[in-house]
Amino acid sequence: MAKPVHSMIRVLDEAKALDFYKRAFGLEIADNLRFDGFALIYLRHPSSPFEVELTVNYDRKEPYTLGDGYGHLAVVVDDLDAEHARFERENLAPGPLRDFKHNGATLARFFFVSDPDGYKIEVIQRGGRFG
Numbered sequence: 001m002a003k004p005v006h007s008m009i010r011v012l013d014e015a016k017a018l019d020f021y022k023r024a025f026g027l028e029i030a031d032n033l034r035f036d037g038f039a040l041i042y043l044r045h046p047s048s049p050f051e052v053e054l055t056v057n058y059d060r061k062e063p064y065t066l067g068d069g070y071g072h073l074a075v076v077v078d079d080l081d082a083e084h085a086r087f088e089r090e091n092l093a094p095g096p097l098r099d100f101k102h103n104g105a106t107l108a109r110f111f112f113v114s115d116p117d118g119y120k121i122e123v124i125q126r127g128g129r130f131g
Contacts, residue, residue, distance in 0.1 A: 006052065010056075011054050012116075021054075024115075026045055027044060027045055037059065040053055042054075066117075070119070073119070076123075076124050076130050092113055097110075109125040110122050
């Protein structure tokens with residue numbers, strides 16, 4: 001059986017990306033591999049082995065075009081309202097809180113935030129199918 005291990009995104013500004021993912025989600029550098037022309041930086045939270053791989057291409061000068069195929073990453077939190085307030089205090093520009101229903105019952109409470117490169121991250125209240 002396959003085990004998910006990471007999701008990769010390309011970032012323009014390494015410092016801005018690292019600052020965002022640390023402040024927003026507490027992700028720390030698990031590995032930082034430097035090559036001629038690019039770097040692979042693996043970020044991880046202590047609660048999970050799943051990693052976000054940041055690819056930094058040193059010669060890139062313009063922001064990446066995200067296209068219309070990318071969706072989002074998702075994380076769960078214990079207290080969505082507190083996290084939303086913290087994101088606001090940190091000037092991370094969270095979107096509005098949403099209550100997503102299915103057949104009249106809440107499926108998920110969440111908000112979205114964008115990283116410095118425009119990638120969307122969904123922040124979901126822990127519980128139900130998102131336990």
